[in-house]
Amino acid sequence: MNVLIVLAHPERASFNGGLVNIAEERLRSAGHDVEIDDLYQENFDPVERASHYAERADERYFAPLTEQRAHYERGPLPADVQREIARLEWADLVIFQFPLWWHAQPAILKGWFDRVLVYGGLYSGSRRYDRGHFRGKQAICSVTTGSPEQAFMPFGRAGNMVEWLWPIHSSLYYVGFEVLAPQVSYGIQGGGIRYQDEDLFLDHLENAKQAWASRLPGLGQEPSIPFSGWDDWDEQGVLKPAHPMRWRP
Ligand SMILES: Cc1cc2nc3c(=O)[nH]c(=O)nc-3n(C[C@H](O)[C@H](O)[C@H](O)COP(=O)(O)O)c2cc1C
Numbered sequence: 001m002n003v004l005i006v007l008a009h010p011e012r013a014s015f016n017g018g019l020v021n022i023a024e025e026r027l028r029s030a031g032h033d034v035e036i037d038d039l040y041q042e043n044f045d046p047v048e049r050a051s052h053y054a055e056r057a058d059e060r061y062f063a064p065l066t067e068q069r070a071h072y073e074r075g076p077l078p079a080d081v082q083r084e085i086a087r088l089e090w091a092d093l094v095i096f097q098f099p100l101w102w103h104a105q106p107a108i109l110k111g112w113f114d115r116v117l118v119y120g121g122l123y124s125g126s127r128r129y130d131r132g133h134f135r136g137k138q139a140i141c142s143v144t145t146g147s148p149e150q151a152f153m154p155f156g157r158a159g160n161m162v163e164w165l166w167p168i169h170s171s172l173y174y175v176g177f178e179v180l181a182p183q184v185s186y187g188i189q190g191g192g193i194r195y196q197d198e199d200l201f202l203d204h205l206e207n208a209k210q211a212w213a214s215r216l217p218g219l220g221q222e223p224s225i226p227f228s229g230w231d232d233w234d235e236q237g238v239l240k241p242a243h244p245m246r247w248r249p
């Protein structure tokens with residue numbers, strides 16, 4: 001299996017970087033090919049803007065979707081976007097490794113979605129969700145948080161991880177990926193607020209690494225998160241009345 005690891009962390013020696021090293025080592029020793037896509041090291045520009053497009057379809061008004069489609073169809077797409085798309089086409093499994101920043105992915109990764117998932121190429125009106133471009137490929141988010149796990153429990157002060165990850169999970173499904181349950185390493189304080197004493201914290205870091213290391217070899221066999229698809233929706237894109245999720249208590 002070809003595995004692409006997209007790292008969104010400004011410090012390669014961070015805990016996040018360490019999880020990348022573990023994934024690389026585990027997956028390589030299980031016989032997989034691994035490529036690391038370190039967005040900060042490559043100085044990826046996450047801001048979608050007119051200057052990325054050499055030969056504008058419309059010089060007077062910059063509409064990102066119009067330019068994305070035109071540059072996908074007749075070229076040239078920006079070189080960094082071409083490189084990222086080639087990596088995605090190569091991969092069978094994509095691992096997104098990032099810390100939770102303000103209840104979401106770091107801006108560099110949000111912008112990666114804005115620029116790399118090109119309209120007219122990687123999705124269109126008829127090629128989305130279970131008819132999406134990346135059908136048959138898997139994706140997983142490996143996320144670290146500063147707050148401890150208890151704070152993410154129902155009614156906890158850190159909020160709901162299912163909601164925080166919904167935008168990225170549903171975006172991956174939108175372009176066809178089978179999305180695996182995330183690996184969440186909670187309570188990785190990263191120089192921030194301390195929640196426990198040093199020895200306990202170091203044990204905790206070790207356990208989090210072990211949990212990821214032991215999950216990695218089986219990722220290719222894991223079932224994906226079930227999403228609804230085209231057959232489940234009416235013409236408005238709403239679940240059909242007979243769909244089991246439309247139950248009434
Ligand atoms: C800008 C910024 C925003 C953050 N927002 C959150 C947050 O919303 N929730 C949380 O639990 N931790 C938050 N943190 C803490 C990081 O998630 C934590 O430091 C990181 O996961 C530790 O991993 P690292 O050592 O690899 O950086 C934030 C950190 C930064 C720098």
